[in-house]
């Protein structure tokens with residue numbers, strides 16, 4: 001299960017997605033836009049060797065924590081994982097970067113009072129982040145243990161963040177969840193060891209083998225993840241970027257995603273399918289997205305077979321809506337199988353293949 005509320009998370013439909021994709025047949029499962037890592041984790045549970053990727057370090061870190069198995073991270077320094085988490089929860093607070101910039105302490109470099117965290121919780125985040133870094137530098141913990149603890153800290157921070165879902169803005173008054181004490185909670189690590197790798201790269205830079213099955217779940221609207229999750233990115237990166245404006249946004253433009261612009265989303269997606277060179281690609285598509293489904297199907301049919309599978313509607317209740325009224329989003333999987341398509345075949349395909 002995903003423990004992070006995340007735009008576009010497939011936590012609720014991950015089983016349906018993997019049911020369609022099926023069992024491993026020689027290649028790896030490549031999750032190019034892994035986000036919270038829930039899809040890769042389910043694939044690993046079903047026997048796939050997973051190669052996951054996301055261009056955000058926060059997502060790549062949480063994805064790692066989803067894929068790593070218990071036996072890979074023994075936390076010997078403390079005598080176990082639960083002990084590690086308990087020890088970190090006792091670390092002394094430090095008034096560091098998160099305290100200065102994201103709590104109303106009057107210490108922000110730009111003079112902005114930001115209310116993402118209470119001063120007490122911000123200092124706890126800084127203290128625990130510094131301790132995790134110190135232990136890694138001293139080689140007291142492994143790289144894998146380091147990443148799991150960073151993911152735990154990020155999720156703990158997210159539980160008490162004074163936000164309405166994303167870090168696009170903070171709330172003007174501290175809500176009750178934000179006033180609770182920041183507490184790390186151990187996650188349920190995977191039991192069965194499976195080979196996997198996680199990278200933090202641009203989708204277009206990934207190396208994929210022809211026999212791999214590729215899963216693409218790119219952003220589907222204009223919300224840029226690098227900007228909407230900037231505070232989590234800074235907590236995990238542990239850097240001190242030049243932040244500015246009301247929300248203390250870190251420089252993020254280098255990670256601006258072409259999939260977030262209506263103008264470039266479709267061409268980027270069809271180009272990516274070509275660049276990756278995999279023969280079998282599954283694309284998550286939501287009826288809410290800014291690409292038109294038939295445009296996507298037509299674009300992909302230029303170079304391959306396209307099958308669209310309807311995964312059904314997912315109810316989405318909105319607060320403040322008239323009771324009982326429900327918006328729904330339909331989720332699809334668009335399967336693209338690369339091959340040279342003859343003219344005759346294409347005219348048949350243009351009739352559309354739907355299940």
Ligand SMILES: C[S@@+](CC[C@H](N)C(=O)[O-])C[C@H]1O[C@@H](n2cnc3c(N)ncnc32)[C@H](O)[C@@H]1O
Pocket residue numbers: 006007008009010011032033034035036037038039053054055056059201202203204217218219220225226257258259
């Ligand atoms: C819809 S979310 C994926 C959600 C994921 N399937 C889940 O269930 O949690 C899209 C992800 O794509 C990532 N992303 C956007 N542009 C990217 C790019 N050019 N290369 C790699 N990752 C990118 C974002 O950081 C975000 O985590």
